[in-house]
Amino acid sequence: MKDKVNLSKMSYPKANNILVLSAKSWFISAVLGQFIFAYYIAAFYGGHALNTDFKAWNRALTHGFVVGEDIGNFFLILHILFAFIITVAGPLQFMSSIRGRFPSFHRINGRIYLFTTLIMGATGLYLSMSGRKLAGDPSQQLPFLLSGFLILIFGFFTLYTALKRNFKAHRRWALRLFLIVNGVWFFRIGLNLWLMLMGGPVGFDMETFQGPFLTILGYASFLGIFPLSILELYFLAQNSSKVYGKIVMASLLVLLTLATLIGIYATLFGMWLPTLSIPN
Numbered sequence: 001m002k003d004k005v006n007l008s009k010m011s012y013p014k015a016n017n018i019l020v021l022s023a024k025s026w027f028i029s030a031v032l033g034q035f036i037f038a039y040y041i042a043a044f045y046g047g048h049a050l051n052t053d054f055k056a057w058n059r060a061l062t063h064g065f066v067v068g069e070d071i072g073n074f075f076l077i078l079h080i081l082f083a084f085i086i087t088v089a090g091p092l093q094f095m096s097s098i099r100g101r102f103p104s105f106h107r108i109n110g111r112i113y114l115f116t117t118l119i120m121g122a123t124g125l126y127l128s129m130s131g132r133k134l135a136g137d138p139s140q141q142l143p144f145l146l147s148g149f150l151i152l153i154f155g156f157f158t159l160y161t162a163l164k165r166n167f168k169a170h171r172r173w174a175l176r177l178f179l180i181v182n183g184v185w186f187f188r189i190g191l192n193l194w195l196m197l198m199g200g201p202v203g204f205d206m207e208t209f210q211g212p213f214l215t216i217l218g219y220a221s222f223l224g225i226f227p228l229s230i231l232e233l234y235f236l237a238q239n240s241s242k243v244y245g246k247i248v249m250a251s252l253l254v255l256l257t258l259a260t261l262i263g264i265y266a267t268l269f270g271m272w273l274p275t276l277s278i279p280n
Ligand code: HEM
Pocket: 041, 060, 061, 062, 063, 064, 065, 076, 079, 080, 083, 084, 086, 087, 117, 120, 121, 123, 124, 125, 127, 128, 132, 133, 134, 144, 145, 146, 147, 148, 149, 151, 181, 182, 184
């Protein structure tokens, strides 16, 4: 049993390295999923926009593009365009290799990212509060709506801490912002992972798109309750003097990496590719 891992004898720096590696493995899997989401937005919405066939967007939307609703259509186009930008700019902003080697890119991209979060929060709030038809019931719409405010609040603290040159706090707020901005992405990954694991819609009705599972998933993802709790646990493990705590956290992150990869696979084949292949 020479090779058995003995936690009590594992050194503190080694446990730290394992923790950082596990966080990186989750981040890489998330970046992969984000870029696939960005590809879907560009191919579906961008593709139809280039053909000036905005009504084709309605195949994937609840309210969608309605002739005559000029303000609503304008905000929708802005929302979709900036959804693409934020899904690409976000991961680039959090890659340590880019941050270290190209600091001026990090600064410019950071400004673009913060401006984009502002647009996404504001257009999202408009789309949700202007009386358009919304998916789900009020128990699902509430966390979605609140996430618009959270995006604006977290964006403010990310900027404020950067201007104050408090970089430790800035890093923490930026990571929180990244997770809350990705609520829509977490929702899709979580939903399709659930459908795959359960073999179908358990805890909600596919036709009405309502049910307790979707309400819980809405709070967990749009309000970031699940990813933000994991992030706070990660901060605790980082600061902990206990090797054991770091290894438990690292194991959880490895499990979450696997779940994320399966969720991305399920979303790609269960949602995004089928939407892209709807015939004209
Ligand atoms: C910041 C990250 C966000 C991203 C990346 C994002 C992305 C998207 C995308 C891609 C769609 C099209 C639906 C699809 O194809 O799956 C969409 C629709 C929508 N989004 Fe967002 N969104 C974000 C934030 C928000 C927020 C915070 C709200 C509400 C406060 C919101 C409200 C809406 C609404 C209401 C629609 C449906 C519009 C309709 O049916 O006509 N979004 N969003």
